[in-house]
Amino acid sequence: MKITLAHGSGGLQTTELINNVFANRFSNPVLDRMEDSAVVEGAPRIAMTTDSFVVNPLIFKGGDIGRLAICGTVNDLLMRGAVPKYITCGFILEEGLESGILEQAVQSMADTASEAGVIIVAGDTKVINGNGGMYINTSGVGFVSEGIDCASANCGIGDAVIVSGNMGDHHAAILSDRMKIENDIQSDCAPLTDMVKSMLDEHIEIHAMRDITRGGLATVLNELAVSSGCMIEISEDLIPVDKRVKSFSKILGLDPLYMGNEGKLAAIVKKEHADKALDIIKSSMYGQNAAIIGNVSAGEGVVVNTHLGGRRGVGVLVGEGLPRIC
Amino acid sequence: MSDDIKEIIDYLKNYDGDNISIMEVCGTHTAAISESGITDIISDKICLVSGPGCPVCVTASAYIDRLVELSVAEKTCVVTFGDMIRVRGSKKSLRDISAEGGNVVMVYSPLDIISLAEENRDVTYIFAAVGFETTTPVYALLIKEMVEKKITNIKLLTALKTMPAAIEKVYNAGKCIDGFIAPGHVSVITGSNEFIPVAEKLSVPFAVAGFTGEELLAAIYALVKSRGKGIVLNMYKSAVTAEGNIAAKNMVKQYFMPCDAAWRGMGIIKASGLILKPEYAEFDAGSEGLTEDVIFNKGCSCGEVVAGIKSPTECALYNKACTPSSPQGACMVSTEGACYHYYTNRRK
Known part of the structure; x- marks a missing residue:
């Protein structure tokens, strides 16, 4: 019908x-x-x-x-x-x-x-x-609940930056479908209730939290850095990306840092609580690949420490994140 | 990280010889260099200069104006890759005209246009066929399909470019270039031998490189060591052969022939483009003569940036009037553009 x-x-x-x-x-x-x-x-x-x-x-x-x-x-x-x-x-x-x-x-x-x-x-x-x-x-x-104050402006110097899993899965899955590219990349679309509730129940001091949707991790972290007036430093080697998504994005000239997810979060957590928070996320339903990827420091913007030992800034996504032309 | 790479990094970090300038010709190399933070690692005495390898950046404004014009013609639809949508001609971009009711469709592969054309026989689809040697074989494949399937409602507006003559022009443009990182994707098709004549003529080394940070560092190291020698080093052997992809090259030869081409900011360069052969002229949407190049903002240095004469940071508009959210020139628009990468990655 x-x-x-x-x-x-x-x-x-x-x-x-x-x-x-x-x-x-x-x-x-x-x-x-x-x-x-x-x-x-x-x-x-x-x-x-x-x-x-x-x-x-x-x-x-x-x-x-x-x-x-x-x-x-x-x-x-x-x-x-x-x-x-x-x-x-x-x-x-x-x-x-x-x-x-x-x-x-x-x-x-x-x-x-x-x-x-x-x-x-x-x-x-x-x-x-x-x-x-x-x-x-x-x-x-x-x-x-009383006492919870999770907001973009609350990132503090020294806080740890945690992501709850691989970057770019949803974006890659949707794009594969639209471009009729055969692969087994799946969207990560998922409710994050389990991991967040568990962190709250365990009294993890979460200063800020964002779900990493359109614009990707780079955009979300830039927004947090601007709101909190700080710098966020992350390490390229620590950012979790599925191998298949990595090669898919390479072929298309896309950067997983700018690719959207529908079941991933970035949490800015008090340094002393970071390891416990990571354990909680990792043992939750959709957090197996979670990682601590960096920290909050004084300054501005988002900086990536590259695999080769260099540093590069990353800005927010401009436009639609289109595949490159050649 | 392997010991070889550690040694290379060590050498390039502590290099204290004469100042040396190396051009990465290809836009994807520009992106990879920025993303891997290479300029932050190597000695300040080694200057990496971005070249003319971003197809959107080197397209003259008259070409975009023509696409804009066609998008509002009756029963006509312009089909394009993503980046082209955002670049302004003398007045408007395809995105601007699309918001005003122009027919513009974005595709991911030129072959997607076939199903569009088959479904809507009464619409003429104009494909914005830009690109270098890498992309041209796919356009040849498209024409082949069109001929075989007797599809008559697709035409190509071409602004196809070839690299060697442009590289020679850039070399003679003023800035002293001591070595070229030859374009990796282009070389897959052309083969590394394509660059031998220009290397020998200019007595400058070329290194065909892959796209990882390690591969680029190895290429930079080899170029520093080969300074003054007119040689071509193929350092991307996993994908590039000396002769290239002969089947693809033959296919291009079947449908296209060399022509003079207009490069944004560099003028008309002899035999640096490809155009459909006369026997396939029925598939051409009027590509000849689109050479006029009007700079939207008089202060824009895109022409000098693609020619490697100026670094993006030397443009008066850079990070002032010109940012990715208010781009004044193509190099700040395209995700392969030098200005875009210098800005987003704060490259020095």
Whole structure:
């Protein structure tokens, strides 16, 4: 079956779509009331965020737009030291979309939400003219415990810089698909709830945390350095990159430092807590390849100590990170 | 790190002989040198100069203007690689015109255009065919496919360049160059012998190098040691042979012939380009005569930068009016451009 404009009319077909595709998969006591808005339990400090997902292709190696839509928002909440609780979602479907693809994405959202420990409490669907595309917006709310202050401006001199795994997997997987290049590179798309919650539970002093999405590690670290008025120094040899991604990016003239991920974080942690934090991340669900890659020092910008013993600065990504021309 | 490389680093770090200038011709080498921090390691007496090996950087403005014009023609779509989208002609870039409603599509491989053209027979696709010896065989392959599949709605707007004549021009441009790191990807196709005539004529050594930091250091070391000798050293034997890829070269010869070419900032260089042969003229979108080169910002030194006369940091606009987010010239736009790499990696 294909989605048609009738599925967005607000009438019978809309009800059928909601009941058959969304309601059973997302079911929970809050959503099941089917009210105009969700009323939920709160906390003294909450984190809120929103994100829109427009990935092409909709299904890719290692994930799909549904999993991405949960991970993106959940991870944004986690980066402020919040424990994610509630998600809302808005779907914009283009007519012609195969309902099977929609169902797969919705099932992925349900599975990923359950993995990430959040419930989907409200949603909306619209259908527009188009060519079988799908766009999802998710908003999220998380609870922030007393005393947690995880913010970009909080990096301190001497802090350790930890990344939770290999750089560039998602970017390489999506690009391989678009360029029809056969390989087994998988997107790293994943909710980071397990590793962040464990660090919070163990009272790791995390000064700042960012998920390393578009723009890659170089961009994220530059933003942290600017916000905190410091220099971040990292070592090329310590930055984890999968061998396959390394050769893929070499062929295309891309730099894994600027390639996006969807299940990786950079944590700026008090020096004395760095080893323990690394152990926690490494033993968590998606952190096996985590590494301490450098530290925060006085100065400005981001500097990479190269394999050959030189130093180079790295700026933020400019433009789209396009493959080179020859 | 091997002991050989440690010795090389040690030698280049402590080099205290005459000042020596080595040009890396290829944009990918410029990127690799910046990324590996080589200029930070070697003696200040060894100066590495970026050359004309970024295809986007050396494209004259008239060519981009023509693409911009074609993108708004009826039932016409311009197809290009990524970097070309951002470079401004005399007024606009393809990105500017795309935002104004021009038809511009980005592809990753020239062959992607075939399926586009087959799906939309009533649209004429103009491929922005720029590049050096490395890329030209793929365009030849594209023409071959078009002929075989009888596809008539693809045309090429070519600005194809060949290296040896440009290197000679750069050598004579003023700055004393004592050695050239010959372009690695280009040499895969041409073979290392391609550079023998120019090396002998100029009495300057050429080293064909790979793209790792170690390979580049070894090439720099060899060039320092070979100063004054008109020889070609193939130090990228895993990918480059003396004769090159003969099948690819023959394919290029079948469809293209040499022509004079306009290089941004360097003017017209005799026999430094390739154009479709007359018998394939039906596939050409009007590539001849696109030689005018208007500099968007009068202070821009891109022309001198690609010719190795000025270092990016010697341009008055560098890191002032000109940064990757507000580029005034092609060298700051392209990810193979010298200015872009000097800026993003703070290369000295």
